[in-house]
Amino acid sequence: MRVDIGNALASEADPGIDRDALDDLDERVADAHDRIARGTADDEFGYASLNLPERTDAAEIEDAVAGFDPEAILTVGIGGSALGAITITEALAGDSPVDHYALDNVDPAHVNRLLDDLPLDETAVHVVSRSGTTAETLANFLVVREAMESAGVDWAERTVVTTGESGPLRDLAEAEDLPALDVPEGVPGRFSALSTVGLVPAAMMDVDLDALLAGGRAGADALTGSLYDCPAYAYGAVAYALDQRGASVNAMMPYAEGLESFAEWFAQLWAESLGKDGGGQTPARALGATDQHSQLQLYRAGPRDKLVTVVRPRERPDSPIPETDVADLEYLGGQDLGTLLDAEFEATEASLAAAERPSVRVEIDRMDAESVGRLLFDVEAACILAGELYGVETFTQPAVEWGKKAARGLLGGGDFEEADAVREKTELVVE
Numbered sequence: 001m002r003v004d005i006g007n008a009l010a011s012e013a014d015p016g017i018d019r020d021a022l023d024d025l026d027e028r029v030a031d032a033h034d035r036i037a038r039g040t041a042d043d044e045f046g047y048a049s050l051n052l053p054e055r056t057d058a059a060e061i062e063d064a065v066a067g068f069d070p071e072a073i074l075t076v077g078i079g080g081s082a083l084g085a086i087t088i089t090e091a092l093a094g095d096s097p098v099d100h101y102a103l104d105n106v107d108p109a110h111v112n113r114l115l116d117d118l119p120l121d122e123t124a125v126h127v128v129s130r131s132g133t134t135a136e137t138l139a140n141f142l143v144v145r146e147a148m149e150s151a152g153v154d155w156a157e158r159t160v161v162t163t164g165e166s167g168p169l170r171d172l173a174e175a176e177d178l179p180a181l182d183v184p185e186g187v188p189g190r191f192s193a194l195s196t197v198g199l200v201p202a203a204m205m206d207v208d209l210d211a212l213l214a215g216g217r218a219g220a221d222a223l224t225g226s227l228y229d230c231p232a233y234a235y236g237a238v239a240y241a242l243d244q245r246g247a248s249v250n251a252m253m254p255y256a257e258g259l260e261s262f263a264e265w266f267a268q269l270w271a272e273s274l275g276k277d278g279g280g281q282t283p284a285r286a287l288g289a290t291d292q293h294s295q296l297q298l299y300r301a302g303p304r305d306k307l308v309t310v311v312r313p314r315e316r317p318d319s320p321i322p323e324t325d326v327a328d329l330e331y332l333g334g335q336d337l338g339t340l341l342d343a344e345f346e347a348t349e350a351s352l353a354a355a356e357r358p359s360v361r362v363e364i365d366r367m368d369a370e371s372v373g374r375l376l377f378d379v380e381a382a383c384i385l386a387g388e389l390y391g392v393e394t395f396t397q398p399a400v401e402w403g404k405k406a407a408r409g410l411l412g413g414g415d416f417e418e419a420d421a422v423r424e425k426t427e428l429v430v431e
């Protein structure tokens with residue numbers, strides 16, 4: 001991964017970081033790196049995520065799915081138990097004959113439609129929950145199971161589970177004798193893309209898991225104690241420093257359709273990890289060039305509270321634009337769609353810089369397994385580094401847990417005081 005922070009310097013942008021401040025920050029990065037390296041070596045909760053590229057056993061995952069030859073894969077999970085898998089297959093399995101769908105919400109209209117459309121007798125189901133208790137995931141799984149049964153499909157033959165050591169999903173897998181993979185120890189869901197959690201559908205779609213993990217390992221090898229030598233830390237440190245200077249929003253804007261879900265994955269990673277103690281940088285999702293024609297107006301001319309992160313692969317497949325003799329379109333003829341997209345990318349950066357708005361450029365070599373593995377690893381490392389600089393507990397999400405308990409209490413799944421707060425809602429209704 002390559003990161004260019006030039007357009008985040010105070011000489012170019014407001015808010016921006018001056019060179020002296022960057023040097024001071026680099027000393028804090030060195031300390032944070034020591035902490036991260038210690039946590040990683042000791043397999044501490046959360047830091048253990050950075051060991052995944054080294055530890056994840058691609059062959060074990062490939063063996064577990066070897067008996068499946070589906071037309072479609074249905075991931076049943078939510079948050080960190082779905083977004084990594086979706087991101088990876090969207091980025092890397094575009095040409096696969098197998099389609100990957102996800103049920104990461106419990107909107108009945110969507111669930112019913114999807115189950116009506118799926119070839120259930122040719123669908124493999126991957127049910128993922130680290131805790132094994134998440135209501136949305138478990139409820140969706142029960143609905144899927146029932147739909148398969150009603151269609152005369154042996155759901156147990158078509159299901160693989162990934163979950164923690166114990167919990168209701170583990171119990172269910174054991175009771176039904178389902179193949180069950182383990183969520184790695186010490187790895188929060190949002191940091192688990194490069195594990196069984198994120199890789200099962202990719203394996204069924206013939207993504208090169210070894211290359212993906214090799215990309216992650218290259219990221220791990222590149223972690224050093226200076227932001228000037230380490231792209232992951234450069235990104236994490238600069239995003240943090242800009243937030244401290246007023247850029248409280250980080251608009252993640254990949255210029256590649258295959259990375260649209262990456263922005264969604266990033267949003268969970270950044271928000272759940274860093275949104276603590278009254279601070280944190282709000283992730284926004286955008287897609288270049290599409291959102292250049294909508295959100296960019298705000299990014300360039302709205303409040304000075306944003307960092308725009310533009311991401312692109314440095315190589316793209318060819319797609320020539322045919323010549324035309326329409327006078328005003330002649331400049332397009334003979335060009336390539338990729339050249340146009342890159343021109344849009346550079347135009348966005350320049351347009352932000354001309355208005356003194358900070359942006360950071362993140363580039364990967366191309367949309368292949370190794371580069372995407374590197375991107376995911378590096379952004380996780382950036383997030384962990386930022387967590388150290390903020391001084392927050394990066395690996396917990398107590399605010400999310402609150403809502404989970406409230407919803408569960410409302411459905412009669414236990415006596416939770418959080419559910420009382422829902423019942424006590426203040427109303428001021430206008431109809």
Ligand SMILES: O=P(O)(O)OC[C@H]1O[C@H](O)[C@H](O)[C@@H](O)[C@@H]1O
Pocket residue numbers: 078079080081128129130131132133134137189190272397400401404
């Ligand atoms: O994997 P699960 O235990 O089902 O959790 C799925 C998701 O649930 C929660 O909402 C957490 O805040 C997320 O971090 C997690 O990824």
